[in-house]
Amino acid sequence: MNKELNTPLRKAHLDGLQLDWSYQFLAPETIENYVKKRLPANFDELREQLLSGSFQNPSEGRSVSHVLSRSVESVVKDVKTSKFATIVRKLRSGNWLGATGKPITDIVNIGVGGSDLGPLMTSFALAEFASDVQQHRIQTHFVSSMDGGQLYAVLPIVDPETTLFIVASKSFGTIDTFANVDTVREWIKPAFANVGKTVTDWLQNHMIGLSANPQRMSDYGIPPAHQITFSQSVGGRFSMWSAIGLSIATTCGLRVFERLLAGAHNMDQHFSSAPLLQNIPMLMAITGLYNREERGINNLAILPYDGRFRHLPSYLQQLDMESNGKQCDFADHPIDYPTGPIIWGGFGPNGQHAFFQHLHQGYDKFSADFVLVRKRQAAKFTESVQQSLARQQDLAVANCLAHRRLMAFGFRGESARDHYPGDNPTNLLAIDELTPETFGALVAAYEHKVFIQGVVWKLNSFDQPGVERGKKIAEDMLLRMQGKSEQVFDESTEAQLKS
Numbered sequence: 311m312n313k314e315l316n317t318p319l320r321k322a323h324l325d326g327l328q329l330d331w332s333y334q335f336l337a338p339e340t341i342e343n344y345v346k347k348r349l350p351a352n353f354d355e356l357r358e359q360l361l362s363g364s365f366q367n368p369s370e371g372r373s374v375s376h377v378l379s380r381s382v383e384s385v386v387k388d389v390k391t392s393k394f395a396t397i398v399r400k401l402r403s404g405n406w407l408g409a410t411g412k413p414i415t416d417i418v419n420i421g422v423g424g425s426d427l428g429p430l431m432t433s434f435a436l437a438e439f440a441s442d443v444q445q446h447r448i449q450t451h452f453v454s455s456m457d458g459g460q461l462y463a464v465l466p467i468v469d470p471e472t473t474l475f476i477v478a479s480k481s482f483g484t485i486d487t488f489a490n491v492d493t494v495r496e497w498i499k500p501a502f503a504n505v506g507k508t509v510t511d512w513l514q515n516h517m518i519g520l521s522a523n524p525q526r527m528s529d530y531g532i533p534p535a536h537q538i539t540f541s542q543s544v545g546g547r548f549s550m551w552s553a554i555g556l557s558i559a560t561t562c563g564l565r566v567f568e569r570l571l572a573g574a575h576n577m578d579q580h581f582s583s584a585p586l587l588q589n590i591p592m593l594m595a596i597t598g599l600y601n602r603e604e605r606g607i608n609n610l611a612i613l614p615y616d617g618r619f620r621h622l623p624s625y626l627q628q629l630d631m632e633s634n635g636k637q638c639d640f641a642d643h644p645i646d647y648p649t650g651p652i653i654w655g656g657f658g659p660n661g662q663h664a665f666f667q668h669l670h671q672g673y674d675k676f677s678a679d680f681v682l683v684r685k686r687q688a689a690k691f692t693e694s695v696q697q698s699l700a701r702q703q704d705l706a707v708a709n710c711l712a713h714r715r716l717m718a719f720g721f722r723g724e725s726a727r728d729h730y731p732g733d734n735p736t737n738l739l740a741i742d743e744l745t746p747e748t749f750g751a752l753v754a755a756y757e758h759k760v761f762i763q764g765v766v767w768k769l770n771s772f773d774q775p776g777v778e779r780g781k782k783i784a785e786d787m788l789l790r791m792q793g794k795s796e797q798v799f800d801e802s803t804e805a806q807l808k809s
């Protein structure tokens with residue numbers, strides 16, 4: 311039987327976003343049976359709890375409410391009066407003046423993990439939507455790494471008098487973030503002294519805090535008017551829809567942010583009501599479960615074919631791996647079955663010239679999600695440039711479909727060098743045209759996929775205990791490096807600490 315000719319088209323839609331799951335090579339009945347076999351009897355109830363903000367995160371003793379940030383608890387719900395919207399308007403109109411009276415021209419978002427990846431990914435993906443509404447040009451920069459390498463590159467290109475720092479941290483205590491803020495403070499001191507200003511002037515005019523802990527923002531010296539809070543029940547990796555999304559709105563505009571939330575909300579409703587074989591998150595979750603449990607595939611590559619999605623793999627890596635990379639269940643009992651896969655990936659067109667060799671002919675099995683945008687608007691260019699860009703888009707579509715096909719069906723040439731085993735299950739997430747709505751819907755679909763898989767694996771997808779232990783060991787190590795601890799480590803660590 312010719313597998314290629316006998317593979318039927320299987321797809322689900324939501325307003326310009328299509329999931330083509332044909333190359334999972336699963337019959338609809340297999341999906342239905344898997345749902346019967348693996349989903350708990352009260353799954354519908356749990357889904358409604360998630361969508362209404364009452365699902366429980368037992369280890370942290372709180373509910374899970376990120377879905378509400380794109381509806382009833384949206385920071386732009388009262389777009390004329392909310393603090394979030396007022397701050398965005400003031401910055402984007404050039405009316406936010408720094409301590410010396412100059413308008414802000416640069417924003418630096420300092421945060422890490424969920425307080426960096428979502429804002430970075432989305433500001434980058436939707437930047438082109440800003441041009442028609444932005445009145446005053448603001449450049450946005452993102453700084454996350456504790457080593458200071460990013461600050462090292464950003465500080466020389468911004469002016470202390472016209473730069474505003476968004477300190478994004480749910481806890482407002484993450485050492486990585488405050489290591490960066492401390493360095494900025496040292497950089498500010500002489501610059502502000504030269505113009506007759508102090509660190510207090512800087513804190514009052516050049517800093518916005520985004521956190522679930524207002525007390526800590528006040529303790530740091532950020533005036534209440536420049537603090538935007540959000541609920542403790544919004545997890546860090548689910549927080550780009552909340553106050554943490556401020557840099558998305560300052561980069562792309564309030565309207566774009568509203569449209570992003572609307573797209574995600576649309577996906578919430580779709581997840582709630584679409585029948586199984588039309589339900590994008592359900593299909594992504596069940597095919598993923600099948601790949602993990604029945605085919606034994608331990609990884610999922612995220613392969614976007616549009617440069618605007620460059621940061622999507624890293625974002626989904628945190629979303630999925632920090633949620634479902636666990637070996638204890640909801641009730642803190644050890645478990646002995648495989649849970650969340652390793653999420654990795656990279657920009658597809660560049661991957662073709664790098665790691666695709668292994669995907670096509672290497673030993674290991676993988677699954678992959680291709681993400682493709684079919685058409686793009688390029689109205690600001692001349693007609694001939696638009697045509698050339700359209701040809702480039704076609705080139706990307708052809709390459710995406712070609713590699714996806716080869717990974718699925720393989721190829722047997724005359725020699726071993728020309729042998730491609732194929733048989734790797736993949737999804738195609740095809741977007742007609744990138745808009746804030748389709749982008750919001752795509753990200754929300756992945757969130758729900760992670761939720762469904764977490765429920766099946768009986769995990770608490772909303773805590774991250776493994777990260778905490780690493781932080782504790784780093785603290786011990788730092789004390790040792792500062793000569794404040796006598797703790798002795800292994801030979802290798804000892805040697806590295808001494809060198």
Ligand SMILES: O=P(O)(O)OC[C@H]1O[C@](O)(CO)[C@@H](O)[C@@H]1O
Nearest residue numbers: 423424425479480481484546777
């Ligand atoms: O926003 P915060 O509190 O600074 O935390 C940043 C990140 O650190 C983590 O808590 C774990 O390292 C992530 O879950 C979170 O997104």
